Amino acid sequence: MQQTTVPHAQPYFETFLKRWPTVQDLAQADDGEVMAAWAGLGYYSRARNLLKGARMVVSQYQGGFPDDEISLLKIPSFGPYTAAAVAAFAFDKPANVVDGNIERIMSRIYAVDESMPAAKPKLKALAAQWVSEDRAADWPQALMDLASGVCRPKSPKCGECPLSEGCLAYELDQAERYPVRLAKAAKPRRYGAVFLLVSNEGFIVERRPDKGLLGGMLGLPHLEWRGDVWVDNDVLDQLLIADVAAELIGQYEHVFTHFALTQNVWLQRLTEDEMSEFLRQNNRFQRLGFGNEKALPTVFGKALKFLPM
């Protein structure tokens, strides 16, 4: 769930456990199937690293997880948070489990005025004082539950909080001010054009390289997403199939972590023969049948919604 809300992640979690019930099953999974199952969740490097981690656990530990934080931390997809969380929740070991929730609680109890993210080391040190040898798993769980339900980012319910006595932010009547965050720089905007090369059976996609944005995912062909506005004539010069008429059928907006995208949607209708011929000459592309749109990241799923029914 790293950086993802529980309600968003939960159905994916259920699907994953049904399809790959054990770490051995996941280690043997097909990479493309795992990436497709992750589509829509975002932060796709997590899926690649989860697979790497599963394969390492099976090869190094014969499929049984190590139970100490130091060893867990060496597994791909395990960072400081996850290593501590697994040590505590799976093995009931004392561990300093610090996620965004616990950072918020600490910043309020101690009224930490240093701004995020610079304050993170200080908040982690403060959280260390709350690690308990007794009921090691219950303490971080209780703090996280308290943070999500009571010590919420907006409108904290200090009147219901068992820790309000001694909470410096509460005594200052400024709970909502913490954690202190500086205003973020405005998100830059980029512009692009995406191409729907469509036959009666499906449409053309490509497997994106493992590194970078949407790495390892299937994607639609598109112009590079750049900071300057496209010109339609330029787009027409860069069609993958030059001798088939292209029609501009829509435009949409999509927001990534570090930029916003305005994208035009271009449609080219192909016969089955034209598509087969194109695929024969362009190995990096493949056809995805209608009905499999869920294998695509959201930014491309949005483009397909412009297809006339």
Added chain:
DNA sequence: AACACGGGGCA
């Protein structure tokens, strides 16, 4: 230490 990396829900 700073940056790259998705997407959805909510005020």
Added chain:
DNA sequence: TGCCCAGTGTT
């Protein structure tokens, strides 16, 4: 519109 989410890996 901006914030935040059971953060990690790379530069």
